Amino acid sequence: MKNMEYLGCEIMNLKESMPKCNLLEVNLEKEILEISLNRIDVYNALNPELIQELINIFSWAANSCAATAHSLVSESGETLPRVIILKGNGKHFCAGADINWMKDSGEATLEENQKDAKRLDELFYGIWSNPCFTIGLIKGVALGGGAGLVACLDHVIAMDGSKIAMSEIKLGILPAVIGPYVYKRLGSAQFRRLAMLGSRINTDEALRIGFIDEIAKDEKDLEINCNKIISQILTSAPSAIEQAKLLCKTFDDWNGNMMELRDHTLKTTSVMRGGKEGQEGLGAFIERRDPDWYVSNEE
Template sequence: MSQDIVLFDVEPRGVARVTLNRPEVHNAFNAQVIERLGAIWDEIAGRRDIRVVLIKGNGKSFSAGGDLDWMRKSGQQDRAANLAETIVLAGMLKKLNELPQATVTLVHGNCMAGGTGLAATSDIVIASVETKFALTEVRLGLTPATISPYVVAAIGPRQARRYFLTAERFEAPDAHRIGLVHELAKDAEELAAKGEAMVQALLLGAPEAIAESKKLVRNVAHVTSPDEALMRYTAENIADRRASAEGQEGLAAFFAKRKPNWVG
């Protein structure tokens, strides 16, 4: 069942849990996994009751990346069919990247190729210290194309030139050093605890303000000298937030020394 290959549930407090569930193949992606993930992101994007998304993988690994048998068979199709599948994959990653909700990914075991890309597409990544990362595509005669915008954004072009070309494995502390991972955990118990702490921190933020902050990062990234249009955008952004229902509630709560209405 396609429902079983990626598990999806929503807690009453507004936390969606998305779990890759093909442990027998280290949660490798195939067409069904990609389609299921895309459908889940679509549903989450349209639900105001979901505030945080927690992503993880069942079994020994977070994800080994693309299912090699699926990729081999896809490459044997005519170009139109082959391209159609890769466009679905690119679209799935874009949907995750642009979710209005905050996303937290917990990685462990192997986080390879497309798995690394999925992590890079998330807002916050926490990894067990034993996690092994790699962008292995060139060793298979492939390229990390669809994941490249997100991986390069996470680790920068200089590090990408190394790891895209060598396909070498690197440890979680190195992933942390180069910016792919935000926090490290010593074991599975601490990984879960740090994930929960991050979720709790995110639930303190106003939902619309979080969505706007995510857009803000995308719109101002890599700008070294804002032009008039960007200055206008940022000025309008904060002006509109100050006047918004959330902004007024947050400021009123601060002066009244109470919790704002989005905090349970």
């Protein structure tokens, strides 16, 4: 195959290929992609432009990450992302849907509202199914769609004093679009209870029912806890992380019998053992060395 530069096609570096954002702050440093909601004046409320920017950046990450490329570096030799951090600038993570957007939706047609709902679901599914390991850093409030964002993330650390709510019912609507993702995180009973109450829960309650995974005492502690999780995940095989998510989805969606499921897991195990990462991981274990994807705490 001819060299791309010889053909006059320069390989675009990662940062140049990232989508442009006006309402997000995006920072890529080696394996870590940090995304910050940046509508501080309205507590990072979701509007169509912010939603589309989030869709674009998470889609870019899905297509450009180590898991998808089956490689730790890009064609230009740059380290590919493996972890995504989602947080909000200012006092609050996300106050839900922008009030002006909500007002406009009341006058929109059914087709226009369905289009908005479809875009919102595209966002949530894009986060929930992203091949990268996703971490949420929550402070202030996460309401409505903000709670939906929280539910889609793999690991959530909330600062003490934060509040989460599926507050849609207070407006006479339902948490329908965020529902599948909150339901998967909380289970039927807790989703049903919180969807009807619409009240804000504190970090202790959120931790108890599984809405979050850790509580940080302050912003410094939030960063420390985040770095600990990053250190752990960067010792895990990136493509296997994606496959773990797909395996979980298989269990969620399984319609066959137990024997068929057992057969599926046997085949999956065989494929993973014989794969590139499986061979590297098993070889590293036998040879008493770190696998090639391992990033130590010192790096």
